[in-house]
Amino acid sequence: MNLNATLVGQIAFVLAIIVIYFTLRFAKRGAAENLPLVGFYALLLNFILPPAGWIYCWYWSRKAKQRRMA
Numbered sequence: 001m002n003l004n005a006t007l008v009g010q011i012a013f014v015l016a017i018i019v020i021y022f023t024l025r026f027a028k029r030g031a032a033e034n035l036p037l038v039g040f041y042a043l044l045l046n047f048i049l050p051p052a053g054w055i056y057c058w059y060w061s062r063k064a065k066q067r068r069m070a
Contacts, residue, residue, distance in 0.1 A: 012050070015050075016046040016047060016050065016053065019042070019046050019050075019053050019054060019057050020039065020042045020043055020046055020053075022057055022061075023038065023039075023042040023053070023056060023057040023060055024038060024039050024042065026057065026060035026061045026063070026064045027060045027063075027064075029064035029067070029068075030060050030063035030064040030066075030067055031067060032060070038060070041056065042056060042057070
């Protein structure tokens with residue numbers, strides 16, 4: 001298996017797109033007031049510092065769950 005920088009970059013890009021999608025989906029369920037801003041923050045966080053993007057996605061998933069329970 002040949003693991004090079006191009007393959008790693010492609011995998012990171014696909015994972016970032018998936019996390020951005022789920023962040024927007026959870027934010028929509030969590031009744032975010034400004035969905036484009038949430039998308040922009042998710043984009044920045046996922047491409048600058050991926051673990052921060054994952055935490056941001058987790059934040060919106062928790063907020064969506066709390067809203068459904070209330």
